[in-house]
C-alpha cells in the first residue's frame with residue numbers, strides 16, 4: 001500500500017464488527033508503528049492492548065460511569081472548551097456526524113445512547129492504550145505519543161482495520177490501570193479503538209471534512 005493511501009484511508013470508525021483482531025495482526029501493526037519518531041529517540045511510550053474479556057470489562061465499567069454522569073478525571077489535561085474556528089469545526093463535526101447517523105438534534109435519548117456507545121468504544125473488540133512514563137507527564141511529551149498513535153492508525157489501514165482515537169477512553173484512567181494492570185507511574189495518554197469496520201453502519205462510513213491547504217498554511 002502506498003503511504004498516501006494509508007494516510008487518506010485512515011478515518012475514525014464508530015461502528016465495528018465483533019470479530020476479534022488476531023494478536024499477530026496487532027503485533028504486525030505495532031512493528032510498523034514503533035518506527036514513529038520521538039524526542040531524542042526516547043520512545044517513552046508503552047502500548048497496552050485490551051482485547052477479549054478485558055475490553056468488554058472496560059466497556060462495561062466506562063458505560064457505568066457514563067450512566068452515572070461521572071465527570072472525567074483524565075491523567076492528562078484536556079481542553080475545557082473550544083473557541084472561534086475551533087468551536088465552529090467542533091460543532092460542525094457533531095452536527096454532520098449525528099445527521100449522517102440519522103440522529104435528530106431533538107432526540108436526546110439517541111444522543112445519550114451515542115455517548116454511552118462511545119464509552120463502550122463503539123463495540124470495538126479491542127482498545128489499544130498508549131501510556132507515557134509519569135515523569136514525562138508534560139504537554140510536550142504527548143507529541144511522542146501522538147506520533148506513534150497516528151502511525152499505528154495508518155498502519156492499521158494496511159491490515160483492513162478501522163481505528164478511532166478516543167478521548168473518552170482515557171476519562172477514567174484509574175479503571176484502565178486496574179483492569180490492565182498498568183502501574184501508577186504510567187500515565188494514560190490515549191486509547192485507540194481497533195477493529196474491522198462495520199460495513200453497513202453509517203457511523204463507520206462517515207468521513208469528516210478538512211480546511212483547504214491555503215487556509216492552514218502560509219509561506220513566510
Ligand SMILES: Cc1cc2nc3c(=O)[nH]c(=O)nc-3n(C[C@H](O)[C@H](O)[C@H](O)COP(=O)(O)O)c2cc1C
Nearest residue numbers: 010011012093118164165166167168169190207208
Ligand atoms: C486526541 C483525540 C481524541 C478523540 N476523541 C474522540 C472521542 O472521544 N470520541 C469520538 O467520537 N471521536 C474522537 N476523536 C476523533 C475525532 O473526532 C476525529 O479524528 C476528527 O473528527 C477527524 O475525523 P477523522 O479521524 O475521521 O479524520 C478524537 C481524536 C483525537 C485526535
